[in-house]
Amino acid sequence: MAKLLIVDDSTMLRDMLNYALNEGGYTDVVEAVDGVDGLAKAKNINFDLIITDVNMPNMDGLTLIGELRKIPQYLKTPILVLTTERSDEMKAKGKFAGATGWIVKPFVPDQLLKAVNIVLSR
Amino acid sequence: MSFDISKYREMFLEEAAELFESADNVLLAAENNGSLTDDEMGQLFRDVHTLKGSGASVELAFFAEFTHDVENLMDKLRSHKIEYQPEMAETLIDGLDVMKEILELEVSNQITREKFQNLTTALLEEIRAYSNGAVAAKPVETKQEPVPQDIKKEETNNTISNEKEHFGFFNDDLNSQRDRKDMPFGIFEDDDIDDKNIGFYDDELENISNNTDANKFKIDENKENFGFFDGMEKISPNSVMETNSIELESSNENKAVINNKEEVAPVMVSRRVKESSDDGEKKSISNNNNSIRVNLDKIDLLMNNVGDLVITNAMLTQFSSTIEESKTRGSVLERLELLERHIRDMQDSIMSIRMVPMDSIYSKFPKVVRDISKKLGKKVEFKHYGDNVEIDKAMIEGLTDPLMHIIRNSLDHGIEMPEDRVKSGKSDTGTISISAEQANGQMIITIEDDGKGVDSEKVAQKALEKGQIDENQFASMSHNDKALLIFGAGLSTADQITDISGRGVGMDVVKTNIHKLGGIIKLDTELGKGTVITIMLPLTLAILDGLDIRVGDQKYILPLSSIVESLQPTANMIKKIGDGTQDLLMLREEFIPVVKLHQLFGLKKSFEKLEDGMLIVVKSGNTKVALSIDEFLNQHQVVVKPLDKNFRSVQGIGAATVRGDGSIGLILDVLGIIDAQIKIEKDMNAAKRAS
Numbered sequence: 170m171a172k173l174l175i176v177d178d179s180t181m182l183r184d185m186l187n188y189a190l191n192e193g194g195y196t197d198v199v200e201a202v203d204g205v206d207g208l209a210k211a212k213n214i215n216f217d218l219i220i221t222d223v224n225m226p227n228m229d230g231l232t233l234i235g236e237l238r239k240i241p242q243y244l245k246t247p248i249l250v251l252t253t254e255r256s257d258e259m260k261a262k263g264k265f266a267g268a269t270g271w272i273v274k275p276f277v278p279d280q281l282l283k284a285v286n287i288v289l290s291r
Numbered sequence: 292m293s294f295d296i297s298k299y300r301e302m303f304l305e306e307a308a309e310l311f312e313s314a315d316n317v318l319l320a321a322e323n324n325g326s327l328t329d330d331e332m333g334q335l336f337r338d339v340h341t342l343k344g345s346g347a348s349v350e351l352a353f354f355a356e357f358t359h360d361v362e363n364l365m366d367k368l369r370s371h372k373i374e375y376q377p378e379m380a381e382t383l384i385d386g387l388d389v390m391k392e393i394l395e396l397e398v399s400n401q402i403t404r405e406k407f408q409n410l411t412t413a414l415l416e417e418i419r420a421y422s423n424g425a426v427a428a429k430p431v432e433t434k435q436e437p438v439p440q441d442i443k444k445e446e447t448n449n450t451i452s453n454e455k456e457h458f459g460f461f462n463d464d465l466n467s468q469r470d471r472k473d474m475p476f477g478i479f480e481d482d483d484i485d486d487k488n489i490g491f492y493d494d495e496l497e498n499i500s501n502n503t504d505a506n507k508f509k510i511d512e513n514k515e516n517f518g519f520f521d522g523m524e525k526i527s528p529n530s531v532m533e534t535n536s537i538e539l540e541s542s543n544e545n546k547a548v549i550n551n552k553e554e555v556a557p558v559m560v561s562r563r564v565k566e567s568s569d570d571g572e573k574k575s576i577s578n579n580n581n582s583i584r585v586n587l588d589k590i591d592l593l594m595n596n597v598g599d600l601v602i603t604n605a606m607l608t609q610f611s612s613t614i615e616e617s618k619t620r621g622s623v624l625e626r627l628e629l630l631e632r633h634i635r636d637m638q639d640s641i642m643s644i645r646m647v648p649m650d651s652i653y654s655k656f657p658k659v660v661r662d663i664s665k666k667l668g669k670k671v672e673f674k675h676y677g678d679n680v681e682i683d684k685a686m687i688e689g690l691t692d693p694l695m696h697i698i699r700n701s702l703d704h705g706i707e708m709p710e711d712r713v714k715s716g717k718s719d720t721g722t723i724s725i726s727a728e729q730a731n732g733q734m735i736i737t738i739e740d741d742g743k744g745v746d747s748e749k750v751a752q753k754a755l756e757k758g759q760i761d762e763n764q765f766a767s768m769s770h771n772d773k774a775l776l777i778f779g780a781g782l783s784t785a786d787q788i789t790d791i792s793g794r795g796v797g798m799d800v801v802k803t804n805i806h807k808l809g810g811i812i813k814l815d816t817e818l819g820k821g822t823v824i825t826i827m828l829p830l831t832l833a834i835l836d837g838l839d840i841r842v843g844d845q846k847y848i849l850p851l852s853s854i855v856e857s858l859q860p861t862a863n864m865i866k867k868i869g870d871g872t873q874d875l876l877m878l879r880e881e882f883i884p885v886v887k888l889h890q891l892f893g894l895k896k897s898f899e900k901l902e903d904g905m906l907i908v909v910k911s912g913n914t915k916v917a918l919s920i921d922e923f924l925n926q927h928q929v930v931v932k933p934l935d936k937n938f939r940s941v942q943g944i945g946a947a948t949v950r951g952d953g954s955i956g957l958i959l960d961v962l963g964i965i966d967a968q969i970k971i972e973k974d975m976n977a978a979k980r981a982s
Contacts, residue, residue: 178337179345180584181302185294224340249489253344260490270491275348278293284489 171289172214173198176207176221176233177251182274186220189278195285204228208236211243218289219248220272223259231266238267247288251276300349300398307342307394312654314338314387319657322380327368332375335383336365342390353407354393360415361386364422373424382417384661389414587645587684594641598930600634602949638834646681649727649736652691653678656698660723663702670709670719671702676726682734686828689808690736693801697738697824698723700798705742705822715819717741734810734828741821745814747773754779774822775814778802806911806962809835809852835931837948837958839924840907843894846956848929848948853961855908855915857923862902869975876906876917883908886968887919891943897921911962918964931958942967 173195175186183200190198199214201207203225211219219237221230228236230250237243247269252259263271272284317335321327327335339362347355361383367373389410396402608627614620653675664671682690706712706721713719723740751773754760759779760768778798805812810828829835829852837848858878866875866882874885885906889896898904898921906917929948934940945960 179306179341181299181306181345182348184302185299185348188294224337226334226337253340253347264492268492270489272489274344275350276489280489284491288491 170197171195171217173285174201174207174211174214174216174219175199176201176204176219176225176230178203178222178225182222182251186281189276189281190285192278193282193285204230204233204236207233211237212240215242216246218285219243219246220251220285221248222251222274223263231262231268234263234266234268247291249284249288296349300351303345303349303351304394304398306345310338310342311387311391312658315384315658316654318380318384318387319661321375322377322384322661325377327375327380329369332365332369336362336369339365346394351394351397353397353402354390357393357407357411357415358390360418360422361390364418367422373421376421379421382414382421385414386418585644590641590644591685594638594645594930595932597634597638597641598932598949601631601638601930602953604631604634605950606953642683642834643681645684647684647687648678649675649680649682650678652682652687652694653725655691655695656725659695659698660702663699664706667702668708669702669706669721671706671721671723674722674724676724677728680727680729680734682727682828683830686734686808689804690828693804693826694725694736694738696798696801698725701738701740701742701822705740705744707743711743729830734830736826736828737823738826739821739823744818744820744822745774745777745816746818747771747776747816750774750776771813771815774816775812777814778812809850811911834928835958836926837929838926839956840918841921841924842888842892843897843921845892845894846924847888848956848958849907849909849918850958850961851926853909853911855910857905857907860902860906862900865901869979873972873975874901874919876908878908878917881915883915883917884968884972885917885919886964888943888964889919891964891967892941909961909964911965914965916961916965916968929956929958 173190175183175190175198177183177186177200183202187198187200190196199210199216201210204221205227207219207221208228221233223230234248234250237246237248248267250263250266250268250271251274252263252271253274260271269288270284272281314335317327317331317338321331339358343355343358343362346358364373364379364383364386368375368379392410393402393407396406604627608624608631611620611623611627614623656675657673660671660673701723706723707715707717709719712721721740721742723738725736725738727734727736729735747770751760751765751768754773754776755762755765757779759776778801802812805826805828808828810826813825813827814822815825816822836851838851838854840847840849860876864877865885866877867873868875874887876883876885885901888894901919905920905922907920907923908915908917931946932948934944934947943960943964944957945963946958948956948958950956
C-alpha cells in the first residue's frame with residue numbers, strides 16, 4: 170500500500186485531500202500542517218508520494234521540495250504541488266524546486282486521483 | 292466522486308474566522324506603526340491566499356473573485372513590486388471587511404451579481420489603483436531603494452537556496468540537452484495550455500540516478516520537460532482564474548482614473564523611504580506544529596466518561612467498606628485510593644486539553660477598538676496582558692460578549708474626546724487595557740480605562756428613579772457599589788443613545804453572562820481618572836466543589852464558591868417583616884433576606900422555627916441571601932452535568948451530577964434563588980401598596 174504525505178496549512182483542504190484519496194483507495198495518508206512539519210514527518214516515514222501546498226507558514230512548499238530532494242531517499246519520490254495559480258511562473262518555480270507535477274486548486278477529486286495514479290504507477 | 296460542500300464550508304468558515312483575525316491584526320498594527328515588515332507582509336499574503344484558495348475549493352465564487360484582487364495587491368507588496376504606503380492599511384482593512392460581508396452573504400445564498408458589484412466596485416477601484424500604482428512608482432523606487440536586493444532575498448527564501456548557480460547551470464545545459472529528445476524550457480511555455488489543471492514535469496529522474504554525479508542541479512536540469520494530460524476536461528470553478536484576465540483589462544481601463552494617483556505615488560514612496568529605517572522587527576507568532584484540532588464535544592464526552600469513572604470508583608469504595616474481613620477490606624480500599632488518584636490525574640489532564648490561551652479572545656478586540664474609536668473620533672490605545680493565560684474553552688463563548696460590551700462601553704462613555712482629555716490634563720490618546728491572570732484557583736480578568744470614570748451618583752439616582760434600589764439603599768451604598776449599578780437592567784447615563792452602546796441593555800447582559808459562568812464583577816471608578824472592572828471566574832465549568840445540604844428529606848449540592856458563611860441562628864437574630872411570612876437575618880448590623888428552601892421547592896417542613904435549622908449565607912454579585920436548611924453534610928468535588936432540555940427548568944436548580952451511590956444530585960443555582968427571592972419581595976411590596 171502506497172504511503173502518502175499531504176502538506177497543507179488549511180485543515181479543510183487536508184480533509185478534502187484525505188477524503189478524496191481515501192475514496193480512491195489510498196488510505197495510508199499522513200497529514201502535515203506546513204513545510205517544517207512535512208519535512209520532519211518525511212524523515213521519519215518513507216513516503217511513496219508527497220502532495221504539498223505552496224504558500225504555508227514556517228516553511229513554504231517549494232522550500233520543502235528543495236529540502237526533500239537533498240535527502241537520498243526522496244531523490245526520485247514523486248512530489249505534486251498544489252497551487253491556486255496556473256501561471257507559467259508558478260509552474261516554472263515548481264519545476265525548478267524539483268516537483269514532479271502540479272495540481273491546480275480547487276481540485277476535482279477524480280483528477281487528483283488520476284494524477285496520483287499516474288505518478289504511482291510509473 | 293464529489294465533496295459534501297456544506298460540510299467543508301463549515302470547516303472553511305471556522306478557518307476563515309481565524310485567518311481574518313490574523314490578517315486584521317497585522318493590518319491594525321501596520322496602521323498604527325505606519326509600516327509593514329516583510330514577515331508581516333508574508334503572513335498577510337498567506338492568510339488571504341489561503342482564504343482565496345479554500346474559498347474557491349468550497350465553491351464560493353464571489354468571495355474568491357473579490358479576494359483575488361486583495362490577494363493580488365498583497366502579493367505585489369510582498370514581492371516589493373509596489374511599496375507599502377501607510378494609506379494602504381485602511382484600504383486593505385476595508386477589503387477584509389468586504390470579504391467578510393461577501394462571505395456571509397454567499398454562504399447564506401443571499402448574494403447576487405448586483406449586490407456584489409455594489410459592495411466591491413468602489414473598493415476594487417482603490418485596490419486596483421494601488422496595484423497598478425507600481426507602474427508609475429517603480430522607477431522612482433529603484434532609484435531610491437535597493438529593491439533588487441530585496442527581491443533576490445525574497446526569491447531565495449521562497450525557492451531553493453542556490454538559485455544563482457542553478458540558473459547558470461540550467462542555461463549551459465540547455466545546449467547539451469538538444470541531442471536528447473528533451474524539450475527545452477521555452478517550448479514548454481509555448482505548449483502550455485491554460486486549462487490544464489494538473490500536469491507533470493516529465494521527469495527523467497531515472498537517467499539521473501544512473502549518473503553517479505547526481506546532485507541537486509542535475510535533478511533540476513532533467514526536469515526540463517513538462518508532460519501533460521491531454522483531453523482533460525476543464526474544471527468548473529474557474530472564476531478565479533478568469534478574473535485574472537479580466538483584471539488585466541480593467542486595470543487598463545482604470546488607467547485614466549489612476550493617473551491622479553500615479554502623480555501622488557512618488558511622494559508617498561519617498562516618504563516611505565524615510566520611514567523604512569525604523570521599521571520595527573516584529574516576529575510573527577509561529578504555529579505550533581504538534582497540535583491537532585478536536586471537536587469540543589469529544590472532549591466533553593471524555594470528561595463525562597471520566598466523571599462516570601469517578602462515580603463508579605465511589606460506588607466501589609462504598610461497597611468495599613462493607614467487606615467484613617478487615618484485612619481484605621483494608622487492601623481493597625488502599626488500591627481503590629490509588630485508582631482514585633489516577634482518575635483525578637486523568638481529570639486534570641483532560642481539563643488541560645480544554646484550556647486555550649486568552650489570546651483567542653483578545654485577538655477579536657483590536658479591530659473593534661479601531662472601528663469604534665474611528666467612528667467616534669476618539670484616540671484610543673488598546674493594550675492586552677496575559678495572552679498566554681489559559682481559560683476553559685467552554686467559557687470563551689460566554690465571556691467574549693461581556694468583555695466586548697465592557698470595552699465598547701469604555702470606548703463610548705469612558706474615554707473622552709481628544710480635546711476634552713487635553714483640557715483635563717491627560718494625553719489626547721486614551722488607553723484601554725485588559726489583563727488576565729490565575730490566582731487563588733480563580734481566573735481574574737481586569738479591564739481598565741483612563742477615561743472620565745462612572746458618575747456613581749448619577750447612576751444611583753437613575754436606579755432610584757427606576758425603583759431598582761430604595762432610599763435606604765441609596766443612602767447606605769458605597770461609591771463603588773453605586774457605580775456597579777450600571778450593570779442593572781435598563782440603566783444608561785449616556786445623554787445620547789448611540790448605536791455603539793447607550794441603551795443600557797449591554798451592561799445588564801454583562802452581569803447576567805458573568806453570573807451564568809459562576810463569576811462575579813467588581814467595579815472601581817474615580818471621576819475624571821478612569822474605571823477598573825474586575826471579573827472573577829472559576830477556572831472551569833466542568834467540575835465544582837460542592838457542599839451537600841439537606842432540606843427536608845432531600846439532598847442538594849451548593850457550590851462552595853457561593854457560600855459566605857453558615858450559622859445556627861438564635862431567635863433574636865431573626866426579624867419578621869411584611870405579613871410575617873418573610874424573615875430577615877440580622878447579621879452584624881446587616882439585614883439579609885432569608886430564603887426558605889423547602890418553601891421554594893415545595894417540600895414538607897421538618898422544623899417550624901428558623902432557629903431549629905441552619906442558615907447558610909450565600910452571595911452572587913453583591914446580593915446576599917440566607918438559605919434556611921436542615922443541616923449541611925459533607926463537601927466533595929462534583930462533575931457538573933447540564934440538565935437535559937427535556938426537563939422543565941425549576942428556578943433555583945442549575946445543573947445536576949451523579950453521586951457516589953449512583954443517585955442524581957441537584958446543584959443549586961444561587962443566582963436563580965436570589966432572583967426568586969427578589970420576585971417574592973416585589974410581589975409583597977406590590978400587595979402592600981394595593982392594600
